[in-house]
Amino acid sequence: MKKYIYLDNAATTATDPRVVKAMEPYWTKYYGNPSSLYYLGLKSKEAISISRIKISKILDCQADEIIFTGGGTESINLALKGVMSKVKEGHLITSSIEHHAVLHAAETLKKSGHKISILPVDAEGFVNLDDISKAIEDNTRLISIMMANNEIGVIQDIQKIGAFIEKINNTRLQKGLAKIYFHTDACQASGNLDLNVKKLHVDLLTINGSKIYGPKGVGALYIKTGTLLNPIIDGGGQEKNLRSGTENVPGIVGLATALELTQSSKDKENARLIKLRDQLINGILTTIPKTILNGHPTKRLANNVNISILDIEGEAMLLYLDEIGIQASTGSACTSTTLEPSHVIRALGCPYEVAHGSMRFTLGKDTKVEDIKYVLKHLPKIVAHLRAASPVIVNMDEVAKAIKNAPRKITEL
């Protein structure tokens, strides 16, 4: 049988059979509309309530602070557009390594008259507090910083940033300035990091199902009581009038189940994955010359490996890997619509050629040590072949210099 090694768990995960089982009754047995008052409607409503309570326990919040949405992207759009549309010509601060859901929503907000500041990150992928305080203005309304990056896995210190913003808010209050809300996109982090919103000091937090062995097309947004925001979808007034539309009952049940399962096993699973992750990182860095690890070596998700392999292009590597059953991802321009290579790798200060050669391997609960060995056995051969066929020889010193001298300024979108 052909090998089939899935190392793209940051793109999406397989749905856990236990999640599928939990969702099962809500397709054909309890299919009622949660807004209906009879038995079937109440069964659906009950399932949503239980799911909301389950999630609120994990987030350490009130159940009514959880709003279900159609996925991570929608939660992010609701957080950003919902909050910003409460004011005219407001100010939003975010970072250069956010997911496109944040950056493109920010672009739309810019078009409707808001000012957007983009914070730089350092060479290892971290936002720093100095830049946050420098970027804040009187009319700053929202700061959105992702918890863990989808491409390079870097984990921001949200707790520290949240506490910092809270402190700033206290002084703003005395000056009569409006509170700055803090949102974090925790899609990549939901399965394996602590999501306690009190500890994190966040007002808004996005999670979704498809990265935590849950269903696709369902997400949630934590909205701290008192946070002012408008809905972005109008209709029947479901979810406290913040997300109209008949609720995705099986999806919601699946999301809650998946979050419970991943959160309860995260410590053990993280420890297992870190071993495999480091084995893969060290294996590639030591056996393949001219390779660069993107992102901090340890303050990264337990399952994320992102390495640039110089002198060759990511999509070509991807095709060879796919041919031998390894499924991974690249930050090369050739796999994006805009022909722009990964904005995240570029934000680290890496030149274009480093982004074109970046490969992402994201491990999952089915990844075994044999899979890592298989990659380490075959990848060097593929790289050697493509390098032999490539006329490019990138100078490593110049790359290091470019990363060191990258501008790293707060920019306006």
Added chain:
Amino acid sequence: MSNLKTKASTKKNKTNLASSVDVVPKGTNDVWVYTDIVKDHFFHPKNLVMDASKMKGYDGLGMVGSPACGDMMKIWIKVDKKTDRIKKMKWQTFGCGSAIAATSMLSVMASEKGGMLITKALEIKPQDITKRLGDLPTRKIHCSVLGDKALRSAINNYFIKSGQKDRVVKEQVRMIDKSAQVTDHDIEEAVLEGAQTLEAVQKKTKVGIGNPEVIPEVEQLIRFYTEKYFG
């Protein structure tokens, strides 16, 4: 698209996961597959140079592109001076699957059937290469645009080395993006083919991808040609 899928699935004894599924590029909705011809040239490239230091005795050498813009090609040719035909074309490519496959196909086209006449080789267009590959996914056509340029640059190099300076083809055009080798003429052609936004022109030409500073000029040219032809 449908005929591409049929081709991929009718190939006997070679059905594997990779050839039976569509590859969906990150961040897009358009589904596409590489044709079997593209895959064959990618996995079994023809006339590929695996060690450039061993390349000796060629008549012309050309190179275009840059690693920053994502594609770079180097082409060596050997010419039969009596018949004025390309006897051999060898190459190296930095780039994605379609860039590698396109250079491989170009090398076959240039050297097959006793070799292509230099005058014909100078006229090869990117579309000729993609046609022979059984078409490329629309969004991958840009990957093959450098091949014909690299070949022309190798031929010009041959003209200079062999004392035929009068034959050097001076492209009567202005270079807009040096690393992507995109001229004002390329932008004109892209506009004529229906690309009327920066993004659409970049899809076809790669202009400004590695050199964002040329973008304002490109946008100006797009406006100019759009008005000229469609205004």
